[in-house]
Amino acid sequence: DVEQNAIQAHRVILWDTVGEQEGTGIVHMAPGCGAEDFQLGKEYHMPLIAPLNEEGNFLEGFDWLSGMHVSEVADPIFQDLDRKGILYRVEPYTHRYPVCWRCGTELVFRLVDEWFISMGKSYDKPREELTAEEKASSLRYQIMDVVEQIKWIPEFGFSREMDWLRNMHDWLISKKRYWGLALPIWECAECGNFEVIGSDDELQQRATSGLDVLDDHTPHRPYIDSVTVSCSKCGAEMKRVRDVGNPWLDAGIVSISTLSYRKDPEYWRKWYPADWISESFPGQFRNWFYSLLAMATVMDGTPPFLENFGYATLLAEDGRPMHKSWGNAIEFNEAADKMGVDVMRWLFCTHKPENDLLFGYHGGDAVRREFLIPLWNVYSFFVTYARLDGWLPESNSKGNFDPNFPEGDTPHSDNLLDRWILARLNLLVEQVSASVGSSDFMSGSQAAEAFLDDLTNWYVRRSRRRYWKSEHDADKNTAYATLYHVLVKFAKTLAPFVPFVTEVMYQNLVRSVQTEAYESVHHTAWPKVDRSTADEALLDQMSLARRVASLGLSARANANLKVRQPLSKVLVHAGKAVLRQELVDIVEDELNVKEFEFVEQEGALVQYKVLPDNKLLGPQFGSRFPLLRGALAQADPSKVAATVQAGLPLNLEVAGETVELAPETILVSTEPLPGLAVASDKFITVGIDTAITPELKAEGMAREIVRRVQEMRKNAGFNIEDRITTCYQAQGLMSSVFANWGEYIASETLTTRLLDSPPVEGAYIEEHELEGERLVLAVKQNKVEE
Known part of the structure; x- marks a missing residue:
């Protein structure tokens, strides 16, 4: 057998996975040390040799390598080959190799025996064409029927889960670990029989020893490992397999195992299925979601949950996964303390769940x-x-x-x-x-x-x-x-x-x-x-009023006109839309203008400039393009703009010939008419008359004085409800502003006495300059009786 294995193993075969772009173009095969090698070894009937134990040490039978750790054998192997005279050359070579995502340690592939649940055959035909017998013999298709009864958010979750079920292999349910769900599988060393113990009651009845060790403990290692049962085939003692369950096996059974499924099915049905579950979907279509679905399909044949809300990955603000070693990780407690949990929740809620969230x-x-x-x-x-x-x-x-x-x-x-x-x-x-x-x-x-x-x-x-x-x-x-x-x-x-x-x-x-x-x-x-x-009409009207006000404020800002400076008129082009008078009053006040007027034509606010698109029309007209440009320059720009904005073709006479121009081939721009500041969006254009009369200027100065007195109230530490005495010292235009607008200034600043005098004793004083003139202001909090 050893000689035959050597003949079978020591040969050269062709393999399309070996690339020609790097390395020597030839690789050694180790079917017991890699997934691709394992599959190829099965195809060519190679011996499956697994040389390492669970600790990564070589097993007995490998000569001087036995007992050595896999990470320590490279140099001794080079030396052994050199000693035997069969070493050609040793050179350092960088190649890609998997490492632990936490610590960066190189990973070692190792062939082991594991436990699987068969998913059944995957047929090369549409699921709708499967026979009842074919579906009954294949768990994957039964799960697909359950998947169809669930609402998936985002919707692509449905197709991802179905794609996983179509392409997955048998379900690996065991792990070579100590902690975890102890698999309830007992194996007979005498005859090879294995049996699954289905409940605590069955274990109590079948146990031949070890119950005293398990007593008062949950069925986990090491206590459960002491329990033996009698083999139903040969009567020999059976011991539990050393494996524990895949964590997702445990996660998938929770909704059944924790709700008294066996002992009180009515209670279980009261809480099952879940109305809604949520988890980050990368990986979960083949882990938790799948585990729940597989368990429910086998146990009950109905969905384990009615709605699945999935979301993408939480990453650091730099777009990378969070890792302490990278310095971009934020722990929950730190974020909760520094950021606040309401802030965190709002970040999540306002984010599109199918996109990664950059958290920070x-x-x-x-x-x-x-x-x-x-x-x-x-x-x-x-x-x-x-x-x-x-x-x-x-x-x-x-x-x-x-x-x-x-x-x-x-x-x-x-x-x-x-x-x-x-x-x-x-x-x-x-x-x-x-x-x-x-x-x-x-x-x-x-x-x-x-x-x-x-x-x-x-x-x-x-x-x-x-x-x-x-x-x-x-x-x-x-x-x-x-x-x-x-x-x-x-x-x-x-x-x-x-x-x-x-x-x-x-x-x-x-x-x-x-x-x-x-x-x-x-x-x-x-x-x-x-x-x-x-009141939809009111909502629409107020929305229009807000848009007009917003555009009006933008127009003011573009012209460097402060809102405190009153202006004479706002002109609005909004198609056939109108505003009720109450909203007109609000917009006038918001924009600080005296009059509001709707205009039917946008041309009352702007002048148009129309040009042909050189890139689109140049190649089409060639040598005639200058003639086209001249003809367009002679056309009425407002009419051209109206045609283009309506999305209609423009008929233009060029050198005695009528040509039709698509609207996207004409560039339309606007400029405010002289004396107007203009802003617009897709549907509304707002123009504000920028002329400032002496009366408007004086009112604007009064509003600016109000702002400065309000700031002085804050600087002086007054309460918002405090009534005050205000003194001012001004000359010229500034003095006339106080004379004409004094009542307004007083009412806006909670001033009960507005005095043209030096500051009263104990007042808070500031000196200002306004429109090139000196202004001294003093404010003092009134006594209660005042």
Whole structure:
């Protein structure tokens, strides 16, 4: 046999895996030391020699190599070959070799016996054409039937799992380890029989020894290894195999083994299958997902879960995997302390799950800056002014508080902004409910970000005067009631996403004033959609108003015109769209202009410049291209632009011949008409008259004075509610500004006395320069009686 094995093994064969681009073009084969070598060895019936034990040492029978570690034998082998006179040459050679991903140690392939679950034959034909007998004999196709009953998120998860099932080999379920699920397989050394023990009860009945060692221990090594059973075939003593289960075998059986599947199937069915599971999908289609599916198919033939939410890999911000040795790893506790868990959660929720997430502190800072801080600011704004005015929610006095819905009934308001933000709030609840229900957390979180922008940068900013004013009238109470309702309902909607900041908001907004409130925001009911607030027309109108305002502000910025400087007019081209007068007033105030006008033609705001695209039309017209360019220059640019913008071909006469030009071959650009600052998007163009009259200049100076007094209040450490005395020293134009705009300046800065005099005693003083003129301002906090 030894001689025959030598003849069979010591020969040269052709193999397409050996490349010609590197090395010598010839490699030695070791069927016991590599997957490719093993497969080729089976094909050519080579002896399968496995020379290493579990520690990587050579087994007995390998002469002087026996007992040596595989990492220590290279140089002794060179020396032995040299001593025998058969060594040609030794040279260092760099080649690719697998290493441990943790420590970089070279890996050694070793042939071992393992336990497998047969997946059955894979047929070379569509699954729909399989016979019942073929499907019944192949577990892989039975699992495929189960996979089809599950919702996969992202959708490509379905095809990946099916692809794995079509191409996988038999399932390797054992590991040569000590820790792990002890495989319940007992083997007879006498007759080779092996048996699977299926339960604790069966083990108790079959055991012939070792139960005293196992007593009071879980069935893990080393205790389970002491238990022997009698062979059902020959009666000899059977011992458990040394192998433990593949970790995924253990993970896949948990939903069955931990829910009393055998002892109480009704209890098990109450909790099984899982409605939803989630895991990072790289690798899991062949690991956990597959393990759950295989177990469920064999045990019950039904899906182990109804929905699978998969996501890609979390990487470091530099785009590489996190490794301590690379210095780019962030441990959870460190991130939780430095970044905050709400920040982490929002990072995950706003990310498209099928894409890798680059996790780090820069992304966390962006979440804090763009979402959590604005959320906290609007909450703090409400709390600050509500406390100053002693405002409490109406349900406190009416006694109709519902702890499931602490936001209360939707407030009634005639104010347009109130009605709009309430409609936006309920649209948000509807959007988030739908997105969470379909496991589309990114869409839900993006909707929340858009709502927060509407709330902070439009509703609150446009409503501030309602909270600032000293009168405690119905309008102010409605403003408080609306913002309170919005904040509580918004906090409830955000609670699953950012549970900690919303808990703080709930504790202060609700529990501090409602003794009947639930202990936590997470105990309340999911917010309801109030259909009575729905107003699509208002939402569309407000969206248009915001776009007009945004473009108007861009136009101002492009012309270096500060918003504090009033201007005479804004001109808007928005097709056939119009705004109700209330929104026109808001846009006028937002842009600080005196008049608002819609214009039918964009040409009232810009002048057009049209040119032929040289790259597209030059080759087509050749020597006639200059004639084309001249003809286009003679055409009415506004008409050409209108045709191109409508996506229609342009008919142009060139040297007595009519040619048709595709719209994409004509380049259209615009320039503002003289005296206008213009900005536009795809559908709207906004122009602002840039002329500044003396009256407008004076008003702009008054607004600038207000800003500087407000800054002085902060610098002096005044509270926002403090009334003050303001003194000024000015001459010329500046003095006339105070004379004409003094009442406005005083009301905007909570000034009860505005004095044209030197600073009063104890005042905080600053000297300013405005429009080239010197201005001395002094502010002093009034006494309580003032």
